[in-house]
Amino acid sequence: xxxxxxxxxxxxxxxVTLPTSTVTADTPFTFTVKALDATGAVVSTYIGTxxxxxxxxxxxxxxxxxxxxxxxxxxxxxDTTGNQTITASDTVGDASSGISPDVSVKAVPVPxxxxxxxxxxxxxxxxxxxxxxxxxxxxxxxxxxxxxxRSTTFVSSSQVSAAIPAVDIETAGAATxxxxxxxxxxx
Numbered sequence: 001x002x003x004x005x006x007x008x009x010x011x012x013x014x015x016v017t018l019p020t021s022t023v024t025a026d027t028p029f030t031f032t033v034k035a036l037d038a039t040g041a042v043v044s045t046y047i048g049t050x051x052x053x054x055x056x057x058x059x060x061x062x063x064x065x066x067x068x069x070x071x072x073x074x075x076x077x078x079d080t081t082g083n084q085t086i087t088a089s090d091t092v093g094d095a096s097s098g099i100s101p102d103v104s105v106k107a108v109p110v111p112x113x114x115x116x117x118x119x120x121x122x123x124x125x126x127x128x129x130x131x132x133x134x135x136x137x138x139x140x141x142x143x144x145x146x147x148x149x150r151s152t153t154f155v156s157s158s159q160v161s162a163a164i165p166a167v168d169i170e171t172a173g174a175a176t177x178x179x180x181x182x183x184x185x186x187x
Contacts, residue, residue, distance in 0.1 A: 109136035
């Protein structure tokens with residue numbers, strides 16, 4: 001008799017599914033990892049722990065996690081522009097690793113202001129809601145009044161509004177209004 005070697009084959013492979021192929025740097029990006037069998041069906045009994053890595057050495061990565069019924073969502077925040085990939089691997093090796101298609105990571109856009117409304121207000125008139133029109137505003141854009149952050153509401157990529165307290169408009173003169181996108185530049 002001869003010896004027979006037993007070879008174990010992974011029962012599943014991890015597949016990385018992206019909701020979009022373009023993301024903005026420094027913005028959390030959610031994607032899905034599924035444990036699939038050879039036919040592409042979800043292996044609902046998969047209980048391995050998934051470890052996420054990316055080609056972006058500066059990216060913020062999620063903690064290792066188990067999948068629920070073979071499916072899980074993870075968040076990565078890329079920091080480096082250009083094409084990047086996400087790899088899902090099994091910490092034990094029961095499933096083979098999966099690599100995402102390229103993700104195009106764009107720089108955080110630089111905001112520009114085209115107009116303010118109102119452009120003029122009376123002294124001592126109390127606080128006001130300042131409407132700032134422009135372009136490249138993002139969720140998280142901050143209106144600054146003479147260099148100080150003010151409570152800002154994102155309306156759209158072309159409009160944000162800021163609550164300007166009465167104390168800001170007690171003195172006559174011009175105020176400098178800027179918009180700052182976190183991790184990007186401000187104009």
